[in-house]
Amino acid sequence: MSSAAPLTPSPALSRTLLSRGRDGRILAGIFALAAIALLIGGAFAGLLIESIRDFPAAITAFDAYLGRIVRFTLWQAALSTALSVVPAIFVARALSRHPDFPGRAIILRLFALPLALPAIVAALGILSLLGRAGYLAGPLSALSGGTWPGIYGLSGILVAHVFFNLPLATRFFLEALDALPADQWRLASQLGMGPAASFRLVEWPALRAALPGIAGLVFMLCITSFTIVLTLGGGPAATTLEVAIYQALRFDFDPARAVTFTLLQIALTAIVMFVLTRLGANAAIDASLPVAQRRFVTIRAGEAVLNAALIALALALVAGPIAATVAAGLAADLLRLAGDPAVQQATLTSIVLAVLSALLSVAIALSLAAARQALAKRRAQRAGLLESLAGTGAGLVLVVPPIVIGAGWFVLLRHSGFLFAAAPIMVATVNAVMAMPFAIRAIRPAYDAAGERNDRLCAQLGIAGWNRATLIDWPVLRRPIATGFAFAMALSLGDLGVIALFGSDSVQTLPYLLLARLGSYRTDDAAGLALLLGLLCLALIFVADRFGKEKPA
């Protein structure tokens, strides 16, 4: 009897708290889930209706071309994953063994940058660096003894994917290494383990445990990568399913074919997602910065040089395209661009849609976090369906990439007459839902902790409703909300998948305009726009960071 100390509030206690008018939280969660279901369900309805209506055509889409696309989709993703993850292991290890490496904090900050950057901006950066007329075209031509053909096709896709995913994987691996208890390092050092022994006995076990999840996540990001393949891939030889969906809808006007591609893409992502969750990976990326710990490692000169070279190489890979984006952007006629009404209009459209999308995303995330907590407290033992949906289930929307939802609605709306008028709604809602898992990841821990801490006190003092929201919850949640908001806004600002399908002359966003200028060989304009878009995203993240910190909570 004496061992059964009730440390946590009993279910009955929570029931009591809940019955006092906080059930609105569950209702909010149901609303949010219904909105998501409507968005995804509408897309699926479009796909199903189309495939039933024109079943033979959907079947004939299974041809050699389709086989080639699927093979290429998987092949480029596998290569990108290998090229990102394997080097990342060693870069992470190098960074972990040199906690005092000059500029380490800045390097890690820089490694967080690609995550915040729209894919089209990175693609432009890589083109200005390695393209046919890029900054490195001269040296590369001399090196290869001919004219540098420019980086397109598979190699371009790989460089871009490594640019995005190597820093990401490095940060994840570093996190895994930092999670090792300090005593292990002390012990390794005390026992006189050299770099090889300490890698084999201390570091590798930690890295190996993290490897499947990280590799799976990178693979997932690569098979759903649309913008990179669209801008850097070339022709039928370097096309992935997502780009093929877009081409079938916008160029070939072949919805039956698009439906087949889309269903295949869903099957593919679903399989990868399933394997991922089996591996215990969390598909939502955390943007926190690993903190350097004090390490007790002795490093010989040879290893130090090797590590420094590794870090420098990774740094060049990340900093190169970013620097090229800035240089090429500054070389463009920025003043003329700023005065261009099309640019002004697109900037305004982008910002308005991004704000709407972020508001929606944060609202959904908050509703789901609230509903999950309310349900978790109410239940007896096992989580019910609704709670699971509001919790882990929310991450499942990542199975349906934006282009897939876009394609479904495109097919559904194409005869309706307001296909292109739907563009703003589609961009805002699809990106809101796509950003939602990340927003939840930012908001839910703080929300749950605040609930745990404050529920009883609020009940005792009669603080509820609006008072509770403004006095108690908002001060605690403003920072995570700001993070989620900024992330959702950046995602929406950089969106090309949905707007590529629904965009038109009347509704243009910055990435759409950028793609159009690139398509008409106005590379300077494109470079200038890329700089503008990149700065917009970074400014956003910066402001969100400031806003969150303004008042210490």
Add this chain to the structure above:
Amino acid sequence: MKDRLRHEGAPVRLDDVHFSYGDAPMRFDVAFRPAAITALMGPSGSGKSTLLNLVAGFETPSSGRVLIGGEDVTSLPPAARPVSMMFQENNLFAHLDVEKNVGLGRSPSLRLTVEDRAAVAEALQRTGLGGKEHRLPRELSGGERQRVAIARVLVRNRPVLLLDEPFGSLGPALRADMLELLTEVQAERKMTVLFVTHQPEDARRVADDMVFLEDGSVAAAGPATTFFSEAGPEAFRRYIGAQITESARKRT
């Protein structure tokens, strides 16, 4: 009701209250004298905190009634009961300063009148927190944080005070200070105090009455002087005897 009760304490009574926590059924049938300090003691899991939660309204009995000042409060929400409660921790909102944390005892929307502000200032003076109005909880010591909670009890001015081991994590000297403050405040306001503690010496120091709980029901109740004398209940004497040996063993 509240006005009548405010300055004279109110009797608290659990009338054949049944409650089940998991598969441990509890039954309480006990009355607490108005304007007295009653210490609740008993082994972990014996139902001390549950009893407090039932009075505060955080738990709902499956049957029976909770009476405060003769009125049935069984179905009232926590904030509507004439009760203040102090927990072991998390008595303060971490992001609000001392003054606001106390002010919430007057108005859950923090819209304070001139009188409210005066009451807050007075309570802060009374609890020795003058000059610390704008500190955040993390800038205070553990003892100071509980003083803020006591200040809020003062401004709330409810006839019943429930203490769920609020000084359990403080050192002996600080605990003695807090108990002294508590008895002074109680002497002024004549609150009915239910005080859960694990420390027999704390109970002996402040309690008028004792209630000893075991296995989810009241095993013994009576004046503290009797409890701590040779004539005290057998079960209670066994319990504190065991406690003393245990704490003696811990010390070595």
